[in-house]
Amino acid sequence: MASLARSTGRRLSFGLLAAALAVSGCATEVGGRALAGGAADEQSPAAKAPAPSGDPVAEPGQCVLGSSPAPVDCAKPHHVEVTKAGTFGADLPAARPDAAVIFKAALPECRTEAAKFLGSTDFDASTLAAWMLWAPVDDWAAGDRWYRCGVAQLDPDGKAVERTGSLKGALSGEKFFEFQVCSSAKPLEAAVKRISCTEPHHAEGLRVVTMGKPGDPVPTPDEFNAAARPVCGETLTKYLGTATRDDVVATWRWPSQTEWEQGFTNLTCYAQTDVPVTKKLRNLGAAPLPVG
Structure with missing residues (x-):
């Protein structure tokens, strides 16, 4: 106590x-897409031999809606606004690790980027937060280790709310x-x-x-x-x-x-x-x- x-x-x-x-909790994956799965995650890449999905992934300046990483116009309804694109290095395991490992590897970078994008380091005192998306299990096993940093507005339960428009500079000055x-x-x-x-x-x-x-x-x-x-x-x-x-x-x-x-x-x-x-x-x- x-x-x-x-x-x-x-x-x-x-x-x-x-x-x-x-x-x-103010940084997580979208819609459970990046949650670690069950036994399938523990198979080796050779055993699974998947091919990357090839699904489109939003880039900085674009947004995502729901559980899909596909880009949407930020002027339209969305949940997360992408601020930076990155790729995990070979130091992470072949089987996609759990969220705690992912966060340690890239969340500090995403939080730094969120502060720059929002115009203030004070976002932990606001309803805005750093957010992460990363490659699903099969893409990870195929060697596609992408991740995206983003920002989102949170509801009382800590979930990203649907909104329209950009949050760039949203916390600068009196806007906080x-x-x-x-x-x-x-x-x-x-x-x-x-x-x-x-x-x-x-x-x-x-x-x-x-x-x-x-x-x-x-x-x-x-x-x-x-x-x-x-x-x-x-x-x-x-x-x-x-x-x-x-x-x-x-x-x-x-x-x-x-x-x-x-x-x-x-x-x-x-x-x-x-x-x-x-x-x-x-x-x-x-x-x-x-x-x-």
Whole structure:
């Protein structure tokens, strides 16, 4: 059980987490296409001797709809917008590995590309996320090791929503607040549970703080807290427009060892309330909390 602490050194207090906590799933395959299968995956390429499917695969600037990697115009309904194309090297096994191995190999790159494409490194504090697609089993066994990095908008269950239009630059500047994530759970106590910010919620995403690179050692809880305390606190003060409230606190969450290796090398700051609020707290100032 994670131990919890809260600073009381100033009226605008900070919530601390003293254990590594899982981030919500925000990178995965489309429609199960890239999920590892059963015994068939364990056969050798020679035994299967498949030929690549030759199916078209979306390229950067194109989008995909549903479980198919085929390109669609991003002006039409789609789930994922492709940001980068790549190929896995020979260091991965002949039989396609499970998602955890795939993520470790390429998700850090996809997350970096997502930040560039969206115009901000703060996408973990939003409803937008890095996404991955990769070759199906038969194509992989035939030596076609393609993968695609992409971005998607997530619903409360962490699934890509159908949308139209490009997300390029979607989080730059004030645009961030159009995609800001809200949570029905308190980040100080549990993993974030996405919910519409017009619904009763306990937390609002503020920003992320980069803590290193996937190959670096995972920071200690003290190091996470030391980095988070001033940045999250100052960000909350600016967000609220005041430093004198004691009913809104800055809280933060950070990744596990596995998530760190997959590119989640940051902590995420939130504005948290004890009582659920029904509107965003931005520029709240000294006004009462919007509780009804």
